[in-house]
Amino acid sequence: MRKALEHAVIWLVLLFMYLPILILTVYSFTDSTMIGAIRNFSLHNYVTLFTEPELISMMVGTLILALAVALLSTLLGTMGAIGAFYSKRGVRRAVELANQIPVVNADVVTGFSVCILMIALFQLKKETYIPLVIGQTALCAPFVYLSVLPRLKQMDGQLYEAALDLGCRPSQALFKVLIPQIAPGIFSGFMTALTLSLDDYFIATYTKPATFDTISTYVVNATRGAQTQIKTALWALSALIFLIVVVTVILMNVRPDAEQEQGGA
Amino acid sequence: MKRNLFSRKQLAVPYIIFLLLFVVLPLFVVLYYGFTDQEGNLSFANFLAFFTNAKTIGTLLYSVVIGLLTTAVCLLLAYPVAYILAKGAYARRHAFLMVFVLPMWINFTLRITAMKEILTVLEGNLAYHPFFNTILCMVYDFLPFMIMPLFNTLTKLDNQYLEAAGDLGATRAQTFFKVVLPLSVPGIVSGVTMVFLPAMTNYVVLDMVYNSTYIMGSLIGSYFSAYDWHNGSVISLILLLLIAGVTLVSNRFSREQEARR
Numbered sequence: 001m002r003k004a005l006e007h008a009v010i011w012l013v014l015l016f017m018y019l020p021i022l023i024l025t026v027y028s029f030t031d032s033t034m035i036g037a038i039r040n041f042s043l044h045n046y047v048t049l050f051t052e053p054e055l056i057s058m059m060v061g062t063l064i065l066a067l068a069v070a071l072l073s074t075l076l077g078t079m080g081a082i083g084a085f086y087s088k089r090g091v092r093r094a095v096e097l098a099n100q101i102p103v104v105n106a107d108v109v110t111g112f113s114v115c116i117l118m119i120a121l122f123q124l125k126k127e128t129y130i131p132l133v134i135g136q137t138a139l140c141a142p143f144v145y146l147s148v149l150p151r152l153k154q155m156d157g158q159l160y161e162a163a164l165d166l167g168c169r170p171s172q173a174l175f176k177v178l179i180p181q182i183a184p185g186i187f188s189g190f191m192t193a194l195t196l197s198l199d200d201y202f203i204a205t206y207t208k209p210a211t212f213d214t215i216s217t218y219v220v221n222a223t224r225g226a227q228t229q230i231k232t233a234l235w236a237l238s239a240l241i242f243l244i245v246v247v248t249v250i251l252m253n254v255r256p257d258a259e260q261e262q263g264g265a
Numbered sequence: 266m267k268r269n270l271f272s273r274k275q276l277a278v279p280y281i282i283f284l285l286l287f288v289v290l291p292l293f294v295v296l297y298y299g300f301t302d303q304e305g306n307l308s309f310a311n312f313l314a315f316f317t318n319a320k321t322i323g324t325l326l327y328s329v330v331i332g333l334l335t336t337a338v339c340l341l342l343a344y345p346v347a348y349i350l351a352k353g354a355y356a357r358r359h360a361f362l363m364v365f366v367l368p369m370w371i372n373f374t375l376r377i378t379a380m381k382e383i384l385t386v387l388e389g390n391l392a393y394h395p396f397f398n399t400i401l402c403m404v405y406d407f408l409p410f411m412i413m414p415l416f417n418t419l420t421k422l423d424n425q426y427l428e429a430a431g432d433l434g435a436t437r438a439q440t441f442f443k444v445v446l447p448l449s450v451p452g453i454v455s456g457v458t459m460v461f462l463p464a465m466t467n468y469v470v471l472d473m474v475y476n477s478t479y480i481m482g483s484l485i486g487s488y489f490s491a492y493d494w495h496n497g498s499v500i501s502l503i504l505l506l507l508i509a510g511v512t513l514v515s516n517r518f519s520r521e522q523e524a525r526r
Binding site: 003034174199223 | 272275281283284285289290291349353355360363365369370373375380381382405408466469
């Protein structure tokens with residue numbers, strides 16, 4: 001009885017979380033313009049998605065932006081974490097406090113404040129893309145910092161000293177000893193930054209050039225009365241992203257298991 | 266020998282400059298705009314206007330209500346799920362957790378669109394139940410962020426506590442309310458902080474679900490998008506105060522928990 005109830009709770013919540021996206025995925029393969037209508041199999045949504053110039057430039061733009069922001073955030077956040085971890089306590093405390101601000105802050109406030117800083121104080125034009133990249137990096141880099149830090153704490157600090165004693169230059173000790181040790185943290189920080197940038201609406205909407213759209217800003221505008229063709233092409237985009245996420249999650253979770261088994265054998 | 270180049274400490278310099286310029290400085294800019302008038306003179310008029318206008322106060326309250334309701338529903342749904350996953354008979358619990366947090370990585374505007382399409386079919390027209398739909402979409406959006414911290418806390422909870430409570434004669438309900446619930450407070454607190462503030466300020470969900478009819482909640486958004494820098498800054502400062510409050514409370518909770526151990 002208790003077991004049955006537990007299963008029911010789990011599956012009902014899963015149904016709530018997955019049903020909309022699954023139904024949309026199914027309907028993305030039809031020529032239907034509305035959920036519920038029974039229509040024929042068709043790939044025209046996918047054809048539209050990859051032929052409509054507006055949609056292509058939106059997807060490519062979002063990807064390039066996310067990659068640029070994730071790379072910049074990873075570089076800054078990793079360097080910041082290493083530097084702060086080995087600095088004096090006061091410096092480290094101050095960096096940690098400032099680092100926490102974008103993490104807890106509402107994205108609306110982060111976006112708005114970066115926007116007025118860039119435009120009112122620095123007199124930068126949004127068309128330069130600088131406010132957009134800096135704004136998203138200000139959100140993402142702190143998360144990289146937070147994922148690198150635990151790795152630094154776990155690491156044996158004497159390894160770096162040993163490398164120096166054995167005649168390494170600091171740059172060699174850094175790249176050959178320290179960075180490989182914290183690489184998993186850097187990688188997961190990069191992935192977090194990537195997903196944050198891909199998901200961001202609030203910072204992009206205040207800092208992006210008027211002619212540029214990310215997936216988020218595009219979808220929000222499209223809900224305010226887009227053509228049916230665009231609307232259903234976005235179903236195809238949802239289905240594709242869903243598929244990519246599922247495959248990525250499976251790949252990333254299969255690998256550590258395999259490693260563990262190897263380690264145990 | 267240039268021993269100092271690439272030393273570890275120096276690596277922090279670019280990030281410190283970045284934080285000062287693009288994280289700390291913007292807050293001062295907001296502070297400046299919030300407390301000055303159009304001519305740049307010190308003034309409290311913006312704040313006075315906010316707190317004497319029924320519409321703006323209403324917006325703030327409405328946002329708080331939406332945030333609270335979303336958080337409450339998320340907590341009620343997420344707690345049983347996290348508990349069953351962490352303490353139930355599921356063998357691969359971490360893999361199962363992945364299934365629950367996976368939707369987090371799909372762009373939220375696309376997920377809300379999916380929910381919207383389903384609701385349109387079910388209800389005929391979204392305008393019939395706008396408030397219900399808003400909360401539903403918010404919960405749909407934020408649920409994974411509540412499940413994750415709850416699961417993390419509950420898996421760490423030692424099963425021996427539960428067995429001890431049972432051996433000492435506590436009923437299932439007593440064990441839950443006197444042992445499990447108090448020990449899972451850190452997870453609840455971190456889940457609540459992860460959901461409440463974003464839900465309170467996420468006017469995009471409101472915008473999308475209400476189908477662009479006038480709503481109180483998007484007033485925050487309209488100040489911002491109209492580049493009304495003085496009034497936008499006032500709202501930012503009020504939100505910042507709220508955030509600081511919530512953060513302080515949650516820090517105190519986690520510190521108390523650490524002290525108890």
